[in-house]
Amino acid sequence: MPVHNNEIADIFETLADLLEIEDANPYRVRAYRNAARTVRSHTRSMSDLVEQKKDLSKIPTIGKDLAKKIKTIVVTGKLPLLEKVRSRTPNILSDIMSVKGFGPKRVKTLYQKLKIQSLDDVRRAARSGKVRKLKGFGKKTEKTLLQRLEHFSTETARTRLITAEKIASPLVNYLKKSKGVKKVVIAGSYRRCKETVGDLDILVTAQKSSNVMKRFIKYEEVDTVISKGSTRSTVILRSGLSVDLRVVPQISYGAALVYFTGSKAHNIALRKIAVKKHLKINEYGVYKNKSRIAGKTEKSVYKTVGLPFIPPELRENHGEFFAAHRDGLPDLVSLDNIRGDLHCHSKASDGRDTIKKMAIAASELGYEYLSINDHSKRITVAHGLNKKRLLEQIKTIDKINAKLSNIVILKSIEVDILEDGSLDLPDSILKELDFTVCAVHHKFDLSRTKQTERILRAMDNPYFNILAHPTGRLINKREPYQIDLEKIMLSAAEQQCFMELNANPDRLDLTDDACMMAKDTGVKVAISTDAHSISGISHMRFGINQARRGWLQAEDIINTRSLKALKKLFRRS
């Protein structure tokens, strides 16, 4: 099995932790962390790039040395340097560093003075009062350490955007009622519309910060107050989600919003550009020498460094600065561009609502079309349709369509891709449909080669149109199955097939990076909700978020097209 980008990133991150504990050059440490971030979020698999003999040092933050190290990891699965560092500084120290509040210096002291080798050792030392006696530590630090170790796990699941919305919305309303508050906005990865968020970053503008700070920590959902200052406070809510609140004066709103929206990598890059122009950017504004020259709006901040406004979804330092410089930022797709939904279920299989109810709900959203794609017969638990039942459904839809005036129901199916790459229903019935959505629902554990071949073979069927949820992943629940997505996309582009971006907040499959890959490979995307009830149809916005993060424009999305244009796209020649 090829080495995954995440594994390479983990190696670099562990190495960075251990080197930091060893007091290595901080910029060298940073270089490993930057590389870890780059590799983790890179569209392409390093293994593939190595196999294709691509020059990895062309990738930003990856130089000659790191390119060589990536190659070593891909080929051998290991990095000799890490093995060497581990022999003098045990791996466990990297784990302790992921306890909040404990960085390289404290971990180093714990290791050197108390000879700790495991998390249990740390617990024992803290319980017996040995920690508080160390220089730089104290009673309070010891207590905090024990508390944090109690709830500690190295795998901290991130919160899905839809859950974060539900938690954030009442808190925002609560803060808006504080005296003297002008604006309350959620920044951070939430504003960048990442599929999951690690915490909530809320920015408030107010004349006096103390009122809103007081009110914030009194919020009934607050479980623990981590820190409380005059301009910044951090709490953990009972839901487990941590919230940072930052209060700035109105005049700093734009600069603070840029700062608090991130990403960190974007901010660093932006500030570097500013430094070159002899400017300084912080959360209060843009400064030339000592005088403040911008910062009230985000636009003004970008303008001082000669850039147009960059949409939050693009702020990942993934080429947005390069594009902005050349006036090449994409005109991102928006919800308004969507004319219909191409993947929905009805009561006939595992949906909860009737076809007619689904159609009416869609027309209320202003859609021109909605397709019904129930499961095919192999999915017995979902009461999947066989040929006979599908024929009946086609007739039913014809009847409903005859009565509906402002929306057209498209006849379709979510047909299973069987293990050998054949489809679960015969061509004789598939050809009666407007189009098909094809999906893998079983045998997730095939090898990468076999899984890829399975899908490629399915695509050879002339009635194959859209590959549904292409990797099968469920956020925080199920890893994607192993496939060569690029190969599949290249083939889809050539064969006039399409990739689904499943907008279900549990799936969001394609990922943002995969959307970029779709654009690069030239395959068009269908953003579909996979709604199993009328309420699911409103999840389209999550798909739009993801597509925007993937730099997609309306022209890259097939369900921004008119029905006539769409039907033409589905006729493979």
Added chain:
DNA sequence: GCCGTTTTCGGCCCGACTGTTTTCAGTCG
């Protein structure tokens, strides 16, 4: 360890809060 319209050396984003010290190091975002 990376990087370059100050290019092969000498820089590397910037500020807030906490706890332990007594002026600041460590950590975080």
